[in-house]
Amino acid sequence: MITLENVGVRYGTGPEILRDVSFRLAKGEMAFLTGPSGAGKTTLLRLLYLALRPTRGLIRLFGEDVTAVSRARLPELRRRIGVVFQDFRLLDHLTTFENVALPLHVAGVRADEYRDNILELLEWVGLGDHVNAYPRVLSGGERQRAAIARAIVSKPHLLLADEPTGNVDPQLARRLLRLFVELNRLGTTVIIATHDASLIAATPGARVMTLHQGRLSITPAGEAA
Numbered sequence: 001m002i003t004l005e006n007v008g009v010r011y012g013t014g015p016e017i018l019r020d021v022s023f024r025l026a027k028g029e030m031a032f033l034t035g036p037s038g039a040g041k042t043t044l045l046r047l048l049y050l051a052l053r054p055t056r057g058l059i060r061l062f063g064e065d066v067t068a069v070s071r072a073r074l075p076e077l078r079r080r081i082g083v084v085f086q087d088f089r090l091l092d093h094l095t096t097f098e099n100v101a102l103p104l105h106v107a108g109v110r111a112d113e114y115r116d117n118i119l120e121l122l123e124w125v126g127l128g129d130h131v132n133a134y135p136r137v138l139s140g141g142e143r144q145r146a147a148i149a150r151a152i153v154s155k156p157h158l159l160l161a162d163e164p165t166g167n168v169d170p171q172l173a174r175r176l177l178r179l180f181v182e183l184n185r186l187g188t189t190v191i192i193a194t195h196d197a198s199l200i201a202a203t204p205g206a207r208v209m210t211l212h213q214g215r216l217s218i219t220p221a222g223e224a225a
C-alpha cells in the first residue's frame with residue numbers, strides 16, 4: 001500500500017527535515033506517527049497526500065511510483081485518500097452537513113443516497129445538533145469532528161489524520177479513536193499523527209512510527225507498545 005525508500009525532504013535551501021525515511025505499510029494496517037513538535041510529522045503526511053514531492057527517494061502508493069506521476073493524475077489518486085488536516089480546512093460557506101457531504105457530492109453520489117449515512121455519522125461524532133450550522137459558529141473541537149467526518153465519509157483506501165484529537169477532551173478522543181479503528185477494520189489503511197501517548201496505548205494492534213531529528217523508526221507489526 002505504502003512504500004518509502006530513502007526519502008528526504010527539505011524546504012527551499014533549508015536543512016533536511018526528513019532524512020532517509022524508509023518504511024512499508026501493508027493494506028489494512030493502522031499506524032501512529034509520533035515525535036516531538038517540529039519533528040516532521042505533518043511534512044510526512046503531506047508527502048502521503050501528494051501535496052509535497054520529496055527532494056529525494058522513492059514513494060509508492062497504491063502500487064504506483066507517485067514521485068513520477070503526472071499532475072493530471074493527482075486528483076484521481078487523492079480521491080482514494082481521506083485527510084484530517086491539523087487546521088481542519090472546512091469551507092466557511094457550507095454547513096456541517098454540506099462540508100461532510102462534499103467528497104460524495106464531488107464524486108457524483110446523489111444526495112438521497114448519502115443523506116441518512118451522513119446524519120448518522122454526525123450523530124456519532126456528537127454533531128447531531130449542528131447539522132445545519134456553519135463552521136464559524138462551531139467550537140474548535142466541533143470543527144475537528146466535522147473534519148474527521150468529512151475525511152471518513154467516502155470510506156477512503158487510506159486515511160491520514162494530523163493530530164485529530166488535539167482539540168477534544170480525553171473521553172471524546174477515545175470515541176473518535178474508535179471511529180478510526182472501525183474504519184480500519186473495514187479495510188482502510190490508517191495513519192494518525194499524534195502526541196497523545198494514551199491513544200497509542202489504547203490501540204495495541206497499531207504500529208508506531210517515531211520521528212526523531214528527521215529519521216523514522218517503526219515498530220514491527222504486532223510489537224506495538
Ligand SMILES: Nc1ncnc2c1ncn2[C@@H]1O[C@H](COP(=O)(O)OP(=O)(O)O)[C@@H](O)[C@H]1O
Pocket residue numbers: 011014017035036037038039040041042043044
Ligand atoms: N512550508 C515550510 N517551509 C519551511 N519550513 C517548514 C515548512 N513546513 C514545515 N517546516 C519546518 O519543517 C519542520 C517540521 O515541521 P512539521 O512537519 O510541521 O513538524 P510536526 O508536524 O512534527 O510538528 C519544522 O522545523 C518546520 O519549521
Ligand SMILES: [Mg+2]
Pocket residue numbers: 041042043086162
Ligand atoms: Mg504537525
